[in-house]
Amino acid sequence: MDFLKSINEANLSGVLFKNLNLKKNIIHFLDQHGQSTISEIGKELKLSTPKIISTINELIEEKILNENGKIESTGGRRANLFGLASGSVFFMGVEVSKYHISIGLMDLNKNMLHAPKNIPFKLKNSEESLENLISIINEYIGSSGLIKSKILKIGINLTGRINQITGHNYNYFQFTHLSVSEIIEKATGIKTHIDNDSRAMAFAEYCSGVVEQEKNILFINLDYGIGLGIIINGEIYYGKSGFSGEFGHNPIYDNEMICQCGKKGCLETEASGFAVVRSVQKKLKAGIGSILQRDIKKIDEITLEEIVNACNQDDTLAIECVAAVGEKLGTTNEYIRLPIKSSLNKFSSSLVNNDTQLKTSKLGLSAGVMGACLLVRRTIFSV
Numbered sequence: 001m002d003f004l005k006s007i008n009e010a011n012l013s014g015v016l017f018k019n020l021n022l023k024k025n026i027i028h029f030l031d032q033h034g035q036s037t038i039s040e041i042g043k044e045l046k047l048s049t050p051k052i053i054s055t056i057n058e059l060i061e062e063k064i065l066n067e068n069g070k071i072e073s074t075g076g077r078r079a080n081l082f083g084l085a086s087g088s089v090f091f092m093g094v095e096v097s098k099y100h101i102s103i104g105l106m107d108l109n110k111n112m113l114h115a116p117k118n119i120p121f122k123l124k125n126s127e128e129s130l131e132n133l134i135s136i137i138n139e140y141i142g143s144s145g146l147i148k149s150k151i152l153k154i155g156i157n158l159t160g161r162i163n164q165i166t167g168h169n170y171n172y173f174q175f176t177h178l179s180v181s182e183i184i185e186k187a188t189g190i191k192t193h194i195d196n197d198s199r200a201m202a203f204a205e206y207c208s209g210v211v212e213q214e215k216n217i218l219f220i221n222l223d224y225g226i227g228l229g230i231i232i233n234g235e236i237y238y239g240k241s242g243f244s245g246e247f248g249h250n251p252i253y254d255n256e257m258i259c260q261c262g263k264k265g266c267l268e269t270e271a272s273g274f275a276v277v278r279s280v281q282k283k284l285k286a287g288i289g290s291i292l293q294r295d296i297k298k299i300d301e302i303t304l305e306e307i308v309n310a311c312n313q314d315d316t317l318a319i320e321c322v323a324a325v326g327e328k329l330g331t332t333n334e335y336i337r338l339p340i341k342s343s344l345n346k347f348s349s350s351l352v353n354n355d356t357q358l359k360t361s362k363l364g365l366s367a368g369v370m371g372a373c374l375l376v377r378r379t380i381f382s383v
């Protein structure tokens with residue numbers, strides 16, 4: 001059975017199962033080591049040369065591997081080099097934000113292509129919003145010019161409490177017994193995986209080497225809410241029930257502010273994009289000058305993006321509001337990184353923070369789509 005068919009087959013047994021795992025192991029090896037010779041692959045996987053050759057030939061026929069010329073050598077017969085093929089199969093990543101969707105395709109060699117950002121969209125817990133999401137995905141597939149069987153899997157990042165195994169999102173799109181991933185899979189005809197947005201971003205930043213040599217990372221996603229992605233020993237930490245990273249709803253403040261989640265005093269009430277928007281609105285209404293007044297017709301409809309743009313144009317009001325939240329937490333750029341750094345020094349033990357690095361995102365707005373692609377790409381290696 002061919003690799004692409006067998007990978008989505010749940011009940012493989014015997015020889016077929018063994019063969020699939022062998023192919024996954026070879027792909028995984030080439031992913032980790034780059035192009036290699038048959039003897040290098042055989043040594044690592046402890047397999048006979050004829051077995052490796054026949055499996056590699058199958059993978060070449062299936063367009064998963066390429067023969068990439070011969071190894072440089074000073075004498076004797078030069079061995080052939082094999083590597084992962086670009087352009088044969090793809091993984092699709094979809095990042096769903098409050099006001100837009102970003103989308104993209106990744107090939108086996110982690111190259112991104114066709115990756116439009118900020119397609120207008122409104123994330124609401126309604127059937128209409130879910131239908132819009134599906135039609136954006138289907139339009140994108142149509143415009144990519146690829147036949148569907150070339151897209152192995154779709155990875156979708158959503159905010160909220162997500163069980164990535166069952167595909168349920170407990171905050172959005174749970175209208176019937178079907179999970180979000182089942183609904184999208186049915187509508188697109190392509191296997192679909194959903195995951196929490198912060199976890200996917202954390203994984204992409206980790207893979208891109210944001211903190212070199214480091215295998216333990218906490219990634220803070222400061223958007224309208226606050227998400228946390230946890231990487232331990234190079235692997236995403238999902239937690240016992242799959243809801244790791246529910247960080248924004250820790251009751252930190254003794255305030256009377258009602259959070260998105262319905263409780264009082266959550267971290268998100270004072271240190272989040274929502275908190276920034278609220279404080280900017282309050283100051284604008286009090287008549288404090290800002291370039292935001294010039295551009296914004298309705299104060300109540302101001303977006304986080306407009307505030308970040310104002311910061312980048314050195315708008316004092318916007319910078320003050322972002323920095324104030326930075327003191328309580330932190331991310332994105334120096335306006336917010338420096339207050340966090342000083343809070344870390346002030347409030348945590350030097351024993352702990354001495355060997356802790358505070359880095360800002362390397363991938364920026366691309367982290368979500370790349371993370372979604374990388375998470376589904378990874379599933380074809382897992383034995």
Ligand SMILES: [Zn+2]
Pocket residue numbers: 248249250259260261262263266268
């Ligand atoms: Zn809350």
